[in-house]
Amino acid sequence: MAVEKPRVSAFNVEVKDGVARLVFDLPGEKINVLRSSVLEELSGVIARLGADREVKCLLVESAKPGVFVAGADLKELAAVADRASEVAGRGQEVMNAIEDLPFPTIAVIDGAALGGGLELALACRWRLASDEPSTSLGLPETTLGIIPGFGGTYRLPRTVGLSQALRMILTGRPVDARRALKMGLVDGCHPRGFLEDKARELAARLTAGKPPERRRRPLSVRIVEGNPVGRAVIFRQARKDVLSKGGAHYPAPGEAIALVRKNRRGSRDAAMRRESEAIGRLAAGPVARNLISIFFMREEAKKLSWKGAHPGLEASPSRKISRAAVLGAGVMGGKIAWLFSKADIPVVMKDISWDAVQKGFESAYGVYKELGSKGRLDARQVNLKMHMISGAVDYGGLGSPDLVIEAVVENLAVKKKVLAEVEGRMGSRAILASNTSSLSITEMAGALSRPDRFLGMHFFNPPNLMPLVEIVPGPGTDPEAVNGACQAALALGKIPIVAADRPGFLVNRLLLPYLNECVRLAEEGADFTEVDRILHGFGWPMGPFRLLDEIGLDVGREVARILHAAYGPRAEPPAAMERLAGRKDMLGRKTGKGFYVYKGKKAAPNHEIRALLAAGDGAGRGARLSPRDILHRPLLMMVNEAARALQEKAVSGPRELDLALILGAGFPPFRGGLLRYADEMGSTRVRDTLAEYNERLGERFSPAPLLESMIHDGKKFHDGAD
Amino acid sequence: MAKAGTVFKDTPADDLGAMAVREAVARSGIPAEEIDEVIMGNVAQPAHAANIARVIALKAGLPQRIPAVTVHRNCASGMEAITTAAVKIMAGYGKIFVSGGVESMSNIPLLFPREYADWAQRMARAKTFPARLGALLSFRLRMLKPEIALMEGLTDPVSGLIMGLTAENLAREFHITREEQDAFARESHIRAAAALKDGSLNGEVVPVPAYPDFTRIVEKDNGPRENQSMEALARLKPYFDKRNGTVTAGNSSQITDGAAAVVLMAEDEARTRGIEPLGYLRDFAYASLEPERMGLGPVYASSLLFARSGARMSDIQYVEINEAFAAQVLACRIAYDSDAFARKFLGIDCKLGAMDPGATNAQGGAIALGHPVGMTGTRLVIHCLRELKRRNKNVGLATLCVGGGQGAALLLEAA
Numbered sequence A: 001m002a003v004e005k006p007r008v009s010a011f012n013v014e015v016k017d018g019v020a021r022l023v024f025d026l027p028g029e030k031i032n033v034l035r036s037s038v039l040e041e042l043s044g045v046i047a048r049l050g051a052d053r054e055v056k057c058l059l060v061e062s063a064k065p066g067v068f069v070a071g072a073d074l075k076e077l078a079a080v081a082d083r084a085s086e087v088a089g090r091g092q093e094v095m096n097a098i099e100d101l102p103f104p105t106i107a108v109i110d111g112a113a114l115g116g117g118l119e120l121a122l123a124c125r126w127r128l129a130s131d132e133p134s135t136s137l138g139l140p141e142t143t144l145g146i147i148p149g150f151g152g153t154y155r156l157p158r159t160v161g162l163s164q165a166l167r168m169i170l171t172g173r174p175v176d177a178r179r180a181l182k183m184g185l186v187d188g189c190h191p192r193g194f195l196e197d198k199a200r201e202l203a204a205r206l207t208a209g210k211p212p213e214r215r216r217r218p219l220s221v222r223i224v225e226g227n228p229v230g231r232a233v234i235f236r237q238a239r240k241d242v243l244s245k246g247g248a249h250y251p252a253p254g255e256a257i258a259l260v261r262k263n264r265r266g267s268r269d270a271a272m273r274r275e276s277e278a279i280g281r282l283a284a285g286p287v288a289r290n291l292i293s294i295f296f297m298r299e300e301a302k303k304l305s306w307k308g309a310h311p312g313l314e315a316s317p318s319r320k321i322s323r324a325a326v327l328g329a330g331v332m333g334g335k336i337a338w339l340f341s342k343a344d345i346p347v348v349m350k351d352i353s354w355d356a357v358q359k360g361f362e363s364a365y366g367v368y369k370e371l372g373s374k375g376r377l378d379a380r381q382v383n384l385k386m387h388m389i390s391g392a393v394d395y396g397g398l399g400s401p402d403l404v405i406e407a408v409v410e411n412l413a414v415k416k417k418v419l420a421e422v423e424g425r426m427g428s429r430a431i432l433a434s435n436t437s438s439l440s441i442t443e444m445a446g447a448l449s450r451p452d453r454f455l456g457m458h459f460f461n462p463p464n465l466m467p468l469v470e471i472v473p474g475p476g477t478d479p480e481a482v483n484g485a486c487q488a489a490l491a492l493g494k495i496p497i498v499a500a501d502r503p504g505f506l507v508n509r510l511l512l513p514y515l516n517e518c519v520r521l522a523e524e525g526a527d528f529t530e531v532d533r534i535l536h537g538f539g540w541p542m543g544p545f546r547l548l549d550e551i552g553l554d555v556g557r558e559v560a561r562i563l564h565a566a567y568g569p570r571a572e573p574p575a576a577m578e579r580l581a582g583r584k585d586m587l588g589r590k591t592g593k594g595f596y597v598y599k600g601k602k603a604a605p606n607h608e609i610r611a612l613l614a615a616g617d618g619a620g621r622g623a624r625l626s627p628r629d630i631l632h633r634p635l636l637m638m639v640n641e642a643a644r645a646l647q648e649k650a651v652s653g654p655r656e657l658d659l660a661l662i663l664g665a666g667f668p669p670f671r672g673g674l675l676r677y678a679d680e681m682g683s684t685r686v687r688d689t690l691a692e693y694n695e696r697l698g699e700r701f702s703p704a705p706l707l708e709s710m711i712h713d714g715k716k717f718h719d720g721a722d
Numbered sequence B: 001m002a003k004a005g006t007v008f009k010d011t012p013a014d015d016l017g018a019m020a021v022r023e024a025v026a027r028s029g030i031p032a033e034e035i036d037e038v039i040m041g042n043v044a045q046p047a048h049a050a051n052i053a054r055v056i057a058l059k060a061g062l063p064q065r066i067p068a069v070t071v072h073r074n075c076a077s078g079m080e081a082i083t084t085a086a087v088k089i090m091a092g093y094g095k096i097f098v099s100g101g102v103e104s105m106s107n108i109p110l111l112f113p114r115e116y117a118d119w120a121q122r123m124a125r126a127k128t129f130p131a132r133l134g135a136l137l138s139f140r141l142r143m144l145k146p147e148i149a150l151m152e153g154l155t156d157p158v159s160g161l162i163m164g165l166t167a168e169n170l171a172r173e174f175h176i177t178r179e180e181q182d183a184f185a186r187e188s189h190i191r192a193a194a195a196l197k198d199g200s201l202n203g204e205v206v207p208v209p210a211y212p213d214f215t216r217i218v219e220k221d222n223g224p225r226e227n228q229s230m231e232a233l234a235r236l237k238p239y240f241d242k243r244n245g246t247v248t249a250g251n252s253s254q255i256t257d258g259a260a261a262v263v264l265m266a267e268d269e270a271r272t273r274g275i276e277p278l279g280y281l282r283d284f285a286y287a288s289l290e291p292e293r294m295g296l297g298p299v300y301a302s303s304l305l306f307a308r309s310g311a312r313m314s315d316i317q318y319v320e321i322n323e324a325f326a327a328q329v330l331a332c333r334i335a336y337d338s339d340a341f342a343r344k345f346l347g348i349d350c351k352l353g354a355m356d357p358g359a360t361n362a363q364g365g366a367i368a369l370g371h372p373v374g375m376t377g378t379r380l381v382i383h384c385l386r387e388l389k390r391r392n393k394n395v396g397l398a399t400l401c402v403g404g405g406q407g408a409a410l411l412l413e414a415a
Helices: A036-051 A074-079 A081-099 A116-123 A140-144 A152-160 A162-171 A177-182 A192-207 A219-225 A228-244 A251-262 A268-284 A286-302 A305-309 A331-342 A354-373 A379-386 A412-423 A441-445 A479-491 A507-523 A528-538 A544-551 A553-571 A575-582 A608-614 A627-647 A654-665 A674-681 A683-697 A705-713 B013-028 B052-059 B077-091 B114-125 B129-137 B149-153 B163-173 B178-198 B230-235 B267-273 B291-309 B326-336 B339-346 B376-390
Strands: A011-016 A019-024 A057-062 A067-069 A105-109 A112-114 A126-130 A136-138 A188-190 A324-327 A347-350 A389-392 A403-406 A431-434 A454-459 A468-473 A495-498 A596-599 A602-605 B037-041 B068-071 B096-104 B256-265 B279-288 B318-321 B395-402 B406-414
Touching: A011 A036, A019 A036, A019 A192, A036 A081, A057 A067, A057 A192, A067 A116, A074 A081, A074 A286, A081 A116, A081 A268, A105 A116, A105 A192, A112 A116, A116 A136, A116 A152, A126 A177, A126 A192, A140 A162, A140 A251, A140 A286, A152 A162, A152 A251, A152 A268, A162 A219, A162 A228, A162 A251, A177 A188, A188 A192, A219 A228, A228 A251, A251 A268, A251 A286, A268 A286, A286 A495, A286 A654, A286 A674, A324 A331, A324 A412, A331 A347, A331 A354, A331 A379, A331 A389, A331 A454, A347 A354, A354 A379, A354 A389, A389 B013, A403 A412, A403 A479, A412 A431, A412 A441, A431 A479, A441 A454, A454 A479, A468 A479, A468 A654, A479 A495, A495 A654, A507 A528, A507 A544, A507 A553, A507 A575, A507 A608, A507 A627, A507 A654, A528 A544, A528 A608, A528 A627, A544 A553, A544 A596, A553 A575, A575 A608, A627 A654, A627 A674, A627 A683, A627 A705, A654 A674, A674 A683, A683 A705, B013 B037, B013 B052, B013 B096, B013 B256, B037 B052, B037 B077, B052 B068, B052 B096, B068 B077, B077 B096, B077 B256, B077 B279, B077 B376, B077 B406, B096 B376, B114 B129, B163 B291, B163 B326, B178 B230, B178 B326, B256 B267, B256 B376, B279 B291, B279 B376, B291 B326, B291 B339, B291 B395, B291 B406, B318 B376, B326 B339, B376 B395, B376 B406
Parallel strands: A019 A057, A057 A105, A067 A112, A105 A126, A112 A136, A126 A188, A324 A347, A324 A403, A347 A389, A403 A431, A431 A454, A468 A495, B037 B068, B037 B096, B318 B395
Antiparallel strands: A011 A019, A454 A468, A596 A602, B096 B256, B279 B406, B395 B406
């Protein structure tokens, strides 16, 4: 009985001289993904091939340029999260069927083989990869809160050994073809032009019964992994690494370690069952749901799908930045210049003195040095990238940049002057951007004769690591310039979020009320280490006081002042803020101590600062603060401000807001976002808690009008399906 | 420019050149896509950057489709880059050229002798144990004695003379004393140091970061010595001819790293684009003479240049002449102004005419600033034009002597 073919086939099969080629070519898509319908078809194809007496060897290939198989279909996975173990089980059956084929199988990998794609390749007996940069092999599932579900936890350790498998699964980071060859993940690494020939050659050898010898794992690996003590050390190290990276909040890595350990022995069927059960548990949980949802938000942001929320942006064409300039070299300017050089965009750093320019060069080179020491770039690449950067102390050296980013001191008069100076040196289509974090774009635009080409582009510090850029149009900014700035941010590997020109823009506007409230808690007698512990426990990468140390207490105070002036009493900084910023020797990490004393990588609480914190009026209210209050007061201040920002249309929607806080402030991703968290708490409970605090602690907690209307309409922040 | 072995010692020639080209292009305002070719002069072409002009063009961020060629006329390489471009423009083989010169004398390598290379090859080829042992045993310690490529490069293979000895020849021929040479050298330092101080080199020198770690920006040339005294110069021993010599390290040009670049186009092209040029190249000439008298090259080349262009020494309002050696410049000075010399060597009846020391090398020369051999030619042209402008004068001559027995002379006109 013939299996009925789907209408449009995802697989083309041809058999020639006993060698079958199975070419994966998902119709109507740029990439191959494994979804249920595809797996069904694949299952049928494999069954037919397995029964075909003529087939002596099978090549598995992709017709998509730069992609072998990108993985499972996340959209489908998100939709059937509660039946994930079923879907995984089906996938496992297909992979098992491939593994059980009665003839040799070769995966021919030219492009990304990720997640289910790599698992498909692992089910083949041989793997050949092209040495193209686009070829990458990885299992990124744990970064999405799930685990490899098509047999990856069973087959990968058997292919590359325990420690390499754990590293790949736990970090989710893919490897290139050369590395894959070295670790035994692939059996050959060849130039694209010869890949097909090499595959045919291998097929011929295999059908002739003369298989090539496989690479053996390095002796050191065989020794360590070949005995129970070595293995125990590996597993213990893996667990330790996972715990140090926010472990408890993210169940997937722990599950993955347990699976790899258990699946080392026992039958394949048992291993598969364990794997599919685990993925079922994880996919149905909130962490995976949130992480996958954030993944989609990022993808939307990258495609600028939120443009629709900003009038005029939709229609404007995209444009390439082929030359850039940064005004103000310094550490920040140097690192922004680094971003351009990394993206191979020539950039000029201009400052008023060559000493300052030198600092910029050093700052940029420092980032490369770090990358170099991690083996990510070699000296030749660093040399070429550094050649993208040049210095200048006059405007003549700028050439004709398409984008100029001003990063001089945060002083309105200075910025206005510099912006007006450079404006005259730029082409009419060039974009002028300020990297201000706290000053008004509208006001700066007033100093310019071409305000339509001007906007804010706020990089977060340090710009080489922080993935967010706030794009802040002024009142007269041409949508085409906004679009150009978004494209530029993307070209630099950043996620752009368009925010309105309100003081603090979006992220700082939400972050400061949170930090203010934390300082208030300390004023009232909470120990700052306790506050840090609780909020770090909530999932923030660092507690608020550690964060203040990183920002610098003087900078924090300055931003708090600006926001106070803008938003009135609810943004009034606690009195301690002023006292803290007054101690010039304790301004945070940059002075060696703030709330903590920093010695190398260690940080110990700074007992001196306790006196400063408690010296004000709020001190000794006596009431022992409950952990619940310590958690909720700062977070709800943030939620409340977010509600106001949404209502003012300071940002186009809750998804953008959530993503911005995750990328810009480190809001814990597994919680899905601030507003997702608020939704989970429930609008009524949020409002009621705020009302209670409003009563007890002051009007800054007065619930935002949007909350009231949401409760009235029975809505949530995140309404609609996602 | 920086003395060899100092701030640019870890900045290879291709990196230096790339920075110069990038700045020249950025400051010209010409869109990089419109450049037709890059031509760079370089003498000791680094092993890691064959056809260094191409490496420089790419590192400078110029579009990949722009071709590049490296030219070599020894010390005149930086002029050859300019005149080659000029000829191409006149012949219609392109409209916009980037020309320049570069040299990293810090990075001229020591070479293993050929014997060592032969031995290494024998080792590599030996497959069996006895063969390997045999090859190993054929090793001799002398095989490791390096050849100093810098010295080899500065030695003329035909006459067998190192450049300093050709200067000694001229000192003898024209009876130029040690004191005269030292005084000339001191004047060069004083002029150059004053120029660095009063800022008359501003706009000509682009500060650049020193590779590889970018911990400093090199803002100024570091060759000139403000307090150069005659006593200090007198204490130096003759370097080339230890017994009877007069040429010392102090009255010779310095061994230096540096790079320079210009953008060239036809006059009407510049006019159409509304670009204000630095100046014009009116004519040029290269001439040859005995390798052992190479220092007189400027006189021979100037003679040919004048004959060809109709210009005369009296038209020249400012001269930039390379100071390879004090003896060599002083010899030229005499030869320019000698009827006898003109009759005997140039085949003309009367002398070319005297150089005015007051209108020659006003900001010093290679004795103070250094002589990155491949680069100097370009620097002389740039500096001559800028000095003409500064003096509000019109016609200038940039000239230098070339190892191997040549001279170059460029007739320039300020814009």
